[in-house]
Amino acid sequence: MEINVIEKIENPLLNRTEIHFDCTYQGEATPKVLDVKNRLVATLNVDKNLLVVHNLKPSYGEGKANGYAKLYDSEENLNKIEMDHVVMKNKEATKEEKEEAE
Template sequence: MEINVNEKIENPLLNRTEIHFDCTYQGEATPKIMDVKNRLIATLDVDKNLLVVHNLKPSYGEGKAIGYAKIYDSEESLAKIEKDHVVKKNAAVVEEAEDEE
């Protein structure tokens, strides 16, 4: 799986950086959000508690997906701005990875 960051947008009003990226996974299943999140954390060298993968939209039959993620300046900003279901989705994903290790 390869991740290519297409665009980084600084959003000082919301204390975050917005990331638009492409994910290529030829011959593999669509990657799980945790796999994408781990790859983004490694690629961008950010704290795992501050990165939120908002969505990942696969393209039918191509082995590609388009994604959107947000990197917050602080956990307080993340908790104040993000919706609960997005935070829970990313938190549940982190807990699963820690259980596997």
């Protein structure tokens, strides 16, 4: 999986940077949001607790997806602004939750 950042837009009103990116994954399944988030964190060299992948839209039959992520300046702002379901899909499962799933 390869990620290319297309555009970074500073949004000082909401204390965040909005990131538009392309994700290429030829011959693989569409990546999970957490996999994309971890790759973005590594690419941008930022704190993973401040980054939220808002959406990932795959292109049919191409092995590509367009994505939108938000990088906040603090966890307080992230929790105050971001909707709960978006935060939950970007949160890694804890050890106890993994054991319950098995």
